[in-house]
Amino acid sequence: MRSSNSSVSKGHRGRPGYSREDIIRAAVREFTNHGYEATSMGRVAKNLGITKSALYHHVNSKEEILELSVKKALDALETVVERAVADESPARDRLRLLVRRSVKVLCDDPASVALLLRLRGNSEAELEAVARRRQLTRQTVAIIAQAQYEKSIRHDFNQVLLGRMVYGLVNSVADWYRVDGRFSPDEVAEAVEAMLFEGMSV
Amino acid sequence: MRSSNSSVSKGHRGRPGYSREDIIRAAVREFTNHGYEATSMGRVAKNLGITKSALYHHVNSKEEILELSVKKALDALETVVERAVADESPARDRLRLLVRRSVKVLCDDPASVALLLRLRGNSEAELEAVARRRQLTRQTVAIIAQAQYEKSIRHDFNQVLLGRMVYGLVNSVADWYRVDGRFSPDEVAEAVEAMLFEGMSV
Known part of the structure; x- marks a missing residue:
């Protein structure tokens, strides 16, 4: 899931190493595995090995x-x-x-x-x-x-x-x-x- | 969803008019429409027009x-x-x-x-x-x-x-x-x- 140049090309809001698209893909995979309702943003952050506040640098909400x-x-x-x-x-x-x-x-x-x-x-x-x-x-x-x-x-x-x-x-x-x-x-x-x-x- | 003879044939635990099977079918339909996680037993009871405690005469839990x-x-x-x-x-x-x-x-x-x-x-x-x-x-x-x-x-x-x-x-x-x-x-x-x-x- 890591894309080497993403922090340069499009990850300006977030932590180097994860682009916004990486984050979205990882979250969607969690939704698929455990259900959208049952997946918290905390769980998404944990799976990516980042903090919840780092996650919110990339996206505004689960709905987004x-x-x-x-x-x-x-x-x-x-x-x-x-x-x-x-x-x-x-x-x-x-x-x-x-x-x-x-x-x-x-x-x-x-x-x-x-x-x-x-x-x-x-x-x-x-x-x-x-x-x-x-x-x-x-x-x-x-x-x-x-x-x-x-x-x-x-x-x-x-x-x-x-x-x-x-x-x-x-x-x-x-x-x-x-x-x-x-x-x-x-x-x-x-x-x-x-x-x-x-x-x-x- | 009402089965006329269900209270006689198999609804001995519950309210006359709804068999256990009626209850289960109605609940499963709710799960389908709104998702299992998002459906509460309260909602199932309300849709059937019965109280939550009447619902629990028929079934022990959502899991059941x-x-x-x-x-x-x-x-x-x-x-x-x-x-x-x-x-x-x-x-x-x-x-x-x-x-x-x-x-x-x-x-x-x-x-x-x-x-x-x-x-x-x-x-x-x-x-x-x-x-x-x-x-x-x-x-x-x-x-x-x-x-x-x-x-x-x-x-x-x-x-x-x-x-x-x-x-x-x-x-x-x-x-x-x-x-x-x-x-x-x-x-x-x-x-x-x-x-x-x-x-x-x-």
Whole structure:
């Protein structure tokens, strides 16, 4: 987690050695492991080996960490979906790219996406994030409906149900993917895309 | 949520009108909506329109509700997996049945399964549940490996990765399925099975 040049490049508010982004990542990992509600800022500081007041040099509150982290995940996912919406290729191709790129966003920062997926709308900021998340689903369901209309994907299931399953499988990666684990982002993205489009059967 | 004959059949400890099972279901729904940590027994009682002491006639603690609910989900899922293990048909057929039946268990009580999936091993009982959950995955991965060996499912992806995806899609149903919603359990089970084995492509 230590980034060697972070205190020079962006950690001007904090202790040398940890950038603001390092702090946020570490906190989000704690939220993932023990739950957002159950994680105190004291615990985050302790895990980083810094004092609570050093932690507050970097961030203003636990809520701020949640918001920044979720915003980052949403920004990245929205970029993916907007590209798929704007593209002019057949809907099925756009959907395949959307799936592949979304999985890569997820593998890059699974903890932030996991946090996003668990939001329940308990605050103004959470409600806004939930609304943005729903918009992603709506846009994706529209591409699915278009692909069904183009007869390039099965139409024996309702587009909303297909959308649930597409995001069900894509998002599930956030629950188990380890950035330093045995599977590369490309490998997982390829596998999820293959499962959703071709399935397991030979 | 009211079951008309529950006070006669099994509600001997409690207030007429609510069975122990009604109480547990209502509490688990609160856990799902607001998080286990954030839900107090006072809130559960208020939502049921009973006093806290009436609530404690039915159950001893919040932990007990969690344990009973998760145990019920695990018992049902284990029955499904054990049948698939014991069956003598080809591995791919057993895997299809396992998927279909697991989704039905999930649609029957999505909140309990969602609770099970979010356990982090914060207590002895949670650790035991997590161990049982892992055992389900291991047994399923063994069936997947067997189906790959029988060349009836694709073997270009590692069996562990396939296992992650099978449970990723199956379990995702717990996050969105509504018992009184627009999709029947059979419809969802069929769709999940079709996606995992044939995919969306036509």
